[in-house]
Amino acid sequence: MKTERLVILVTPEQKRALAHRAKALDLSVAELVRRSAEGVRPGAEDERALAALANELQRSVKESRVALRAALAETQATLAQLGKGRKERRAA
Numbered sequence: 001m002k003t004e005r006l007v008i009l010v011t012p013e014q015k016r017a018l019a020h021r022a023k024a025l026d027l028s029v030a031e032l033v034r035r036s037a038e039g040v041r042p043g044a045e046d047e048r049a050l051a052a053l054a055n056e057l058q059r060s061v062k063e064s065r066v067a068l069r070a071a072l073a074e075t076q077a078t079l080a081q082l083g084k085g086r087k088e089r090r091a092a
Contacts, residue, residue: 010018022032
């Protein structure tokens with residue numbers, strides 16, 4: 001049961017940061033502060049999930065780049081062969 005009141009002074013920047021974070025988490029500033037005081041990091045699970053997704057995305061981008069480079073090299077080789085064939089047909 002909440003029976004105690006706590007008054008703290010913060011800078012305007014800190015107040016804006018608390019309000020912004022609370023809004024992003026769909027919490028009141030008071031609830032954000034309470035959870036933080038209890039050692040619960042509001043949004044920590046979301047941050048972990050986001051970090052895992054970012055890591056997966058980076059891995060996928062690296063794999064995609066390798067595949068695209070291979071496809072480009074194969075396409076260039078095919079175009080070179082086609083060009084060579086055209087030259088040979090023209091010369092004949």
